[in-house]
Amino acid sequence: DADVTQTPRNRITKTGKRIMLECSQTKGHDRMYWYRQDPGLGLRLIYYSFDVKDINKGEISDGYSVSRQAQAKFSLSLESAIPNQTALYFCATSDGANTGELFFGEGSRLTVL
Amino acid sequence: EDQVTQSPEALRLQEGESSSLNCSYTVSGLRGLFWYRQDPGKGPEFLFTLYSAGEEKEKERLKATLTKKESFLHITAPKPEDSATYLCAVRRWGGSEKLVFGKGTKLTVNP
Numbered sequence: 001d002a003d004v005t006q007t008p009r010n011r012i013t014k015t016g017k018r019i020m021l022e023c024s025q026t027k028g029h030d031r032m033y034w035y036r037q038d039p040g041l042g043l044r045l046i047y048y049s050f051d052v053k054d055i056n057k058g059e060i061s062d063g064y065s066v067s068r069q070a071q072a073k074f075s076l077s078l079e080s081a082i083p084n085q086t087a088l089y090f091c092a093t094s095d096g097a098n099t100g101e102l103f104f105g106e107g108s109r110l111t112v113l
Numbered sequence: 114e115d116q117v118t119q120s121p122e123a124l125r126l127q128e129g130e131s132s133s134l135n136c137s138y139t140v141s142g143l144r145g146l147f148w149y150r151q152d153p154g155k156g157p158e159f160l161f162t163l164y165s166a167g168e169e170k171e172k173e174r175l176k177a178t179l180t181k182k183e184s185f186l187h188i189t190a191p192k193p194e195d196s197a198t199y200l201c202a203v204r205r206w207g208g209s210e211k212l213v214f215g216k217g218t219k220l221t222v223n224p
Contacts, residue, residue: 004156033210042117043157043200043214059211090156100147100204100212104156 003027004105006091012111019078021108023091032074033092033102034058034066043090049074050096081112115140117215119201125221126191134186134218136201146184147212148177149200157200191222 004025013019023032034046045058047066055066063085065077078085088109092102116139126132138146145164149157161170163179170177174195176187186199198219202212 031210040216042216043202043212045211048210056209092156100145100162100202101159102157102212103159106154106156 002106004091004093004103006089006105006108008108009106010109012113013081014113015082016080017112019081019110021076021089021091021110023074023076023105025072025074025091025093025103027093027095027103028071029093029095029103030071031094031096032068033094034064034074034076035090035092035104036060037088037090037107046076046089078110081110083112086110086112115203115205115213117201117203117213119199119215119218121218122216123219123221125223126188128192128222128224129190131187131189131191133188134199134220136184136186136215137182138184138201138203140203140205140213142206144204144206146179147202147204148184148186149202151198151200151217160199188220191220193222193224196220196222 007022030051033048035043037043044060049055049068052068067075088107090107091105094102118137120135148160151157161177166181168179174189178185198217200217202214
């Protein structure tokens with residue numbers, strides 16, 4: 001099994017729908033992240049969490065919210081999806097000691113029609 | 114604003130043909146420069162961290178180097194399994210958890 005698991009892997013939805021992307025990890029890391037990857041724009045940080053009581057906005061948090069349900073679980077929500085949120089979303093973890101060394105999940109491809 | 118520019122955007126090599134990928138960066142107070150590999154349909158996989166100019170790291174056919182303005186990922190005698198997109202990222206002091214990623218170089222190694 002993968003150390004960082006994302007569900008769903010693929011999702012097609014319509015404008016205005018609420019969507020949740022889930023992430024769970026077995027690495028025992030405290031720090032978890034959500035990134036978005038768009039062709040030609042690279043990876044951009046949406047939200048990150050140092051522990052269950054600590055949630056921080058990244059560079060593109062507008063239109064997104066997160067929940068850290070447990071040390072191992074970090075979910076990303078789009079309350080009302082819009083087409084420009086169509087992208088590949090990655091969850092990642094780190095152990096805090098070398099926080100540039102991230103362990104990524106395999107991604108969730110979201111299409112908003 | 115922190116910036117990372119990778120070149121070339123795409124590179125095709127024959128098996129065994131050595132080359133280098135470039136990562137130019139602008140950051141106020143580099144805390145670390147990171148290289149990742151990303152295969153199609155997968156999440157990025159960590160390769161190296163470099164902290165200061167002059168530092169070098171090696172792993173199999175890959176060698177990463179760092180100067181005050183850029184980093185190179187040297188690929189020696191590449192094999193088809195080295196085909197992937199290589200991402201560079203930087204993190205600065207006082208920048209919280211933000212890693213600024215480049216757009217990547219897509220490497221294709223033909224047999």
